[in-house]
Amino acid sequence: MPSTNLVLIRRRLLGWYENNRRDLPWRRTSDPYAIWISETMLQQTQVKTVLPYYQTFLKAFPTITELDRAPLQHVLRVWSGLGYYRRAENLKKSASELMRRHGGTMPRDYESLRALPGIGDYTAGAILSIAFQKAYPAVDSNARRVLGRLFNMAGAKQLRTAAEELISKSNPGDMNQAIMELGATICLPAEPLCLLCPLAAHCRVHSGSEASKKPASRKTLKLTNVTWPLAIIRRGEKILLRRRANRGLLAGMWELPGGEKPGNDGTLITLRRHLQEIGPLSVVPLGIGEIRHSITYRRIRAPIFLFDLTGTDTIELPASNWRWVAPAALNRYPASSMTLKAARVLASYEKSAC
Numbered sequence: 001m002p003s004t005n006l007v008l009i010r011r012r013l014l015g016w017y018e019n020n021r022r023d024l025p026w027r028r029t030s031d032p033y034a035i036w037i038s039e040t041m042l043q044q045t046q047v048k049t050v051l052p053y054y055q056t057f058l059k060a061f062p063t064i065t066e067l068d069r070a071p072l073q074h075v076l077r078v079w080s081g082l083g084y085y086r087r088a089e090n091l092k093k094s095a096s097e098l099m100r101r102h103g104g105t106m107p108r109d110y111e112s113l114r115a116l117p118g119i120g121d122y123t124a125g126a127i128l129s130i131a132f133q134k135a136y137p138a139v140d141s142n143a144r145r146v147l148g149r150l151f152n153m154a155g156a157k158q159l160r161t162a163a164e165e166l167i168s169k170s171n172p173g174d175m176n177q178a179i180m181e182l183g184a185t186i187c188l189p190a191e192p193l194c195l196l197c198p199l200a201a202h203c204r205v206h207s208g209s210e211a212s213k214k215p216a217s218r219k220t221l222k223l224t225n226v227t228w229p230l231a232i233i234r235r236g237e238k239i240l241l242r243r244r245a246n247r248g249l250l251a252g253m254w255e256l257p258g259g260e261k262p263g264n265d266g267t268l269i270t271l272r273r274h275l276q277e278i279g280p281l282s283v284v285p286l287g288i289g290e291i292r293h294s295i296t297y298r299r300i301r302a303p304i305f306l307f308d309l310t311g312t313d314t315i316e317l318p319a320s321n322w323r324w325v326a327p328a329a330l331n332r333y334p335a336s337s338m339t340l341k342a343a344r345v346l347a348s349y350e351k352s353a354c
């Protein structure tokens with residue numbers, strides 16, 4: 001890449017970013033802790049989803065010390081609904097490492113950041129460049145697409161080298177954010193808005209001399225359709241929740257009992273299997289609706305069955321990971337998003353039955 005081109009591209013990108021960047025709360029701070037939280041939340045999650053969580057999280061845990069002191073269940077509760085809960089667990093683990101090894105501050109070097117749970121190349125580069133103005137690239141999926149089209153390249157190594165060459169030594173934080181912002185608002189995955197792009201004159205793909213505008217794609221994740229029946233077992237005003245194991249999918253979250261249906265099994269057979277722990281239920285379940293949800297590669301259809309217990313039905317709770325909870329108190333638990341959606345279905349069923 002000729003260096004004169006790089007100088008021009010940098011200048012155009014920074015000028016465009018200055019005038020067009022979205023006003024986002026994490027762009028109003030240089031606090032490395034806040035930037036770390038925002039970058040973690042933004043992994044595989046849209047900006048509009050992250051916005052309310054960012055504010056609430058920082059209010060609940062304004063410093064590394066407070067995050068370290070908080071019980072994991074409290075952290076998961078505040079994170080509840082944002083998905084990919086492993087991120088919250090890693091923040092907690094990292095906070096304790098930061099207290100132990102770094103005096104409760106964010107380290108300013110790449111190796112120490114990369115050694116923290118949940119911090120990969122991208123997050124380390126984002127923290128170092130945005131909070132500490134160090135010239136490290138931060139290549140997320142948006143940046144990968146922009147650089148891939150701009151220089152017509154696809155390999156991860158090539159893209160990282162291009163990002164390293166392009167990074168501005170004097171303003172690396174804005175440069176990284178400018179590339180990502182361009183990807184999020186102009187160099188869109190399906191239809192790039194090249195007429196509005198400040199880099200059109202330099203872009204190999206836009207010039208038409210090279211390949212199509214397809215993004216420099218990594219392997220696309222294959223989505224699987226899954227049926228996941230859920231049971232709302234109700235006794236009086238309360239419904240039964242169970243806490244998931246501390247490892248694996250949705251670790252530690254409170255949820256309605258139920259789960260993924262294996263291929264040929266019947267929906268109610270699957271549900272009864274998930275209820276085995278609490279013993280047989282004589283009550284006939286009533287289908288009250290269904291929800292749609294996505295978790296990682298699963299596109300879930302979750303039919304909801306209401307088991308309304310009468311005075312004579314008894315359930316012995318098998319362990320402390322089962323609990324009776326009033327639906328109105330669900331917000332005090334780190335409850336899975338599917339459970340919160342199902343509670344809304346129950347509320348509208350109740351309303352329509354009145």
Ligand code: SF4
Pocket residue numbers: 146149150186187188192193194197198199200201203204205206213
């Ligand atoms: S000119 Fe078009 S394809 Fe090239 S970087 Fe800009 S928006 Fe993307």
